[in-house]
Amino acid sequence: NAGVTQTPKFRVLKTGQSMTLLCAQDMNHEYMYWYRQDPGMGLRLIHYSVGEGTTAKGEVPDGYNVSRLKKQNFLLGLESAAPSQTSVYFCASSPPHTGALNTEAFFGQGTRLTVV
């Protein structure tokens, strides 16, 4: 089982360049998320999606855009990369939540992005 797959795994960008991170899940999950992980900051939510065609902002959405054109894919775009966006990016997916409960989130392997 592939689970959640992120591409690429590593990338170095120059300031001002653009790129798209791809997240694909084969578990038919409704919900998908993009997090960034920085030392001492934990995981911070960038954007998330509760279904195909819908997206919403998380805690730190500035400088990022997302799209969920297909249920299994969630794309994270950086239009003009900045050094502050150097981070490890994790995609996750989960089944729909029930009432006050959250469901288990399954994470991809991460993308290590460096902006110079």
Added chain:
Amino acid sequence: GQQVMQIPQYQHVQEGEDFTTYCNSSTTLSNIQWYKQRPGGHPVFLIQLVKSGEVKKQKRLTFQFGEAKKNSSLHITATQTTDVGTYFCAGKLRSGGTASKLTFGTGTRLQVTL
């Protein structure tokens, strides 16, 4: 700012010693989840707590949800080198909108040496 804090940020123990990490939220949580991330890896779900005062055990790991649902703890008895990693709590903030928005804590990195 960060609404879910964890302490300590880092702890180094000798194998066989106990370890506890604490998760504190500025607002009431509807539920709390715990994840473990091995060095160089990705977070992996451990458990979810829902009820006030709830305690759950997984072998040497004991998870507790506070009575006021604003804090939680993870206690590891007799640590082993396989426990090395970063432990995150994550919760749905009661005032934070939909259940789909998990807020992660800052994490506690555990190092275990022989």
